[in-house]
Amino acid sequence: MIDILNKLAETLDQRKGAAADSSYVASLYAKGLDKILEKVGEEAFETVLAAKNLEQDAAQRDKLIYETADLWFHTLVMMSHLDIKPDEILQELARREGLSGLAEKASRLK
Numbered sequence: 001m002i003d004i005l006n007k008l009a010e011t012l013d014q015r016k017g018a019a020a021d022s023s024y025v026a027s028l029y030a031k032g033l034d035k036i037l038e039k040v041g042e043e044a045f046e047t048v049l050a051a052k053n054l055e056q057d058a059a060q061r062d063k064l065i066y067e068t069a070d071l072w073f074h075t076l077v078m079m080s081h082l083d084i085k086p087d088e089i090l091q092e093l094a095r096r097e098g099l100s101g102l103a104e105k106a107s108r109l110k
């Protein structure tokens, strides 16, 4: 499944050379970072809302998956725009593996 992230990131990088009217991603790059960040914020809000609705209604599960995919997608567009690769995030998560969040927080207070 990580292959999907890397393949999508490659496609997003390739769209940097495309005309704005030929692709949704190219149109976002043309509008600039503020528009991309607006979309990330919008999709994050929609994801939170879908998760909250799922608490009340189990039928909302598909909606949460759909909104989370939109959030991941727009986050990848932001990363591509800023020349950050998915591998860099995965490496950071790997670095944290096994490091208890509680222990890490406690060590910060010392």
Ligand SMILES: N=c1c2ncn([C@@H]3O[C@H](COP(=O)(O)OP(=O)(O)OP(=O)(O)O)[C@@H](O)[C@H]3O)c2ncn1[C@@H]1O[C@H](COP(=O)(O)O)[C@@H](O)[C@H]1O
Binding pocket: 008, 011, 015, 022, 023, 024, 025, 026, 039, 069, 070, 073
């Ligand atoms: N995974 C996605 C993907 N997920 C969501 N979207 C688009 O993201 C947009 C977000 O939905 P919204 O309802 O917020 O969009 P909107 O109302 O048009 O947005 P605004 O104009 O209001 O800002 C929709 O247009 C979706 O089609 C995506 N568009 C593209 N991809 C991938 O990116 C690749 C490159 O896309 P293009 O550059 O468009 O060819 C595609 O082959 C796909 O693999």
